[in-house]
Amino acid sequence: xxxxxxxxxxxxxxxxxxxxxxxxxxxxxxxxxxxxxxxxxxxxxxxxxxxxxxxxxxxxxxxxxxxxxxx
Numbered sequence: 001x002x003x004x005x006x007x008x009x010x011x012x013x014x015x016x017x018x019x020x021x022x023x024x025x026x027x028x029x030x031x032x033x034x035x036x037x038x039x040x041x042x043x044x045x046x047x048x049x050x051x052x053x054x055x056x057x058x059x060x061x062x063x064x065x066x067x068x069x070x071x
Contacts, residue, residue: 001039003032 006016006026017025017032025035 001036003029003036 001024002018003015004018006014008014013028014026015029015032016023017035024039025032027035
């Protein structure tokens with residue numbers, strides 16, 4: 001991710017966060033840094049969630065009972 005100068009408006013400088021040529025966010029430099037850190041945390045969490053095995057249904061446990069017969 002790159003932080004690039006976007007524009008100067010009303011004395012405030014605005015920067016953009018770009019990834020592979022696509023603009024993701026526009027804000028102050030501090031806001032851009034915070035956006036990148038939050039984005040990286042979300043990506044890491046998503047990767048961790050995807051690496052866990054998916055269990056769609058609970059595992060059923062079959063129990064067998066022996067019929068008692070009296071002689």
